[in-house]
Amino acid sequence: MLLQVLLTGVLIGSVYSLVAVGLTLVWGLMDIINFAHGEFLMISMYTTFWLYALLKFDPLASLPIAVGVVALVGVLTYKLVVKRVANAPGLMALLATFGLSLFIRNLAQFLWSPNYRFVSESLLTDKRFIIGDLIIGLPQLVAAVGSFAMTLIIALLIKKTKTGRAIQATAQSKDIAELMGVNTERIYAITFAISGACVGVAGALLANTFPVYPECGAMYGLLAFVIVALGGFGNIWGAFYAGILIGLAETLGGFYLGTQFKYAIAFLIYLLVLQFRPKGLFGW
């Protein structure tokens, strides 16, 4: 039974990680927390749902479209909102993205009502492996593996490609990156696109199992923030490990203490770690 709980935790944790990777990238680059990140996830889930409901697209087929949609939302968020407030003092950027998150949520409510919607039948629905007394749902497995693959792709992209190097360089010093010939404005927009692509993947995969409604991204956004802080702001692999940790904390807490406590454990870990290691578990 414990094994089942652990497995469930790792699988959902992998998705949390990917959502957090998107958030930590933007933080690492611009020191800005995008409070609309959870709403980006919601947009991806709605994109997947509507492609399913209207055009009978399987969520896996919608995934690239959801990625494109949310990447575009990311770029627009940068150009229309963040860019204007990036150099403003204090909490401006934070308040602006917070406002954006409320706006997107209310817009979704207005356009599509607060109703819960489900992708009721997909390629993966109700498929599962049974190994001994371990049950592995295929949708959860695909979501976890897909999320991990995306995390890996992002990490390699940042580490090994020319654009990735330019992102690292811009994160360390915008001015010096400019001196190298990097159009840093473009790098900011690209990073928001990549950040959006992360939640695009996560949202399409989650739509297989979770209901879609205007608030559906909110908890993910909050958890992603906790994970980013635990993993060390801007640290991709830190976010990955912290995401798994939070996934485990949630399922273990839910199992041993009751489901009403599952998120409480995650936030408790966050508060404790913040006391003793303010730069996160993996920062210095």
Added chain:
Amino acid sequence: MLKVNKLTAGYDNVPVVFDVSLEVREGELVSVVGSNGAGKTTILRAISGLLKPISGSIEFMGKRIDKLPAHEIVKLGIAHVPEGRHIFGKMSVRDNLLMGAYAIEDDAEVNRLLDRVYEIFPVLKEREKQKGETMSGGEQQMLAIARALMAKPKLLLVDEMSLGLMPLMVDKALDVLKHVNKTGVAVLMVEQKVQEALEIADRGYILQTGKIVAQGTGQELLGSELVKQAYMGM
């Protein structure tokens, strides 16, 4: 090749350099010397596009560049070694050098440039996998110069290369600059170390509180009363 014309520049519209005119010709090594706070860094930042001038113009190879963003200016052939080195500390030495060649599209060309700077700075080749921040001050300065050379510049701007270096390293760094200059790259360096900077310069300018107060060949300036009195305590 570089003409700075009546440049006035500063921060938040408060000028700190006033009507500065200076020139670097093909193949020259030119020094701008002046004490701390005179405005040397401000001039270089205006040339490389990090700072928009309040008034005046800057021309490079016959083209106005003072309205261009920094990332366009480097493509025209001006590389800037900033004050305080500012290498990318979290990136490997090799990645730092690759960043220097960011504007160059041809990979084969980038590899040729990499081989060339490794030839000039063998220590960078040895350390290519090491993170920039783990290198000594002198090595970081070499890396900053090497990174600028990766851009294949026609003009190299060098800001207080000697700052915080041991005397031995200062000499070494100056030798490197002279060598680079001999390969046909024009150099505009700014320095507080008046003597060293004027000794290796073809021509020089003296900057005091944001204004050019004297100019001439390196030797003329070294022999001038102004330099003797103001900077060498004679």
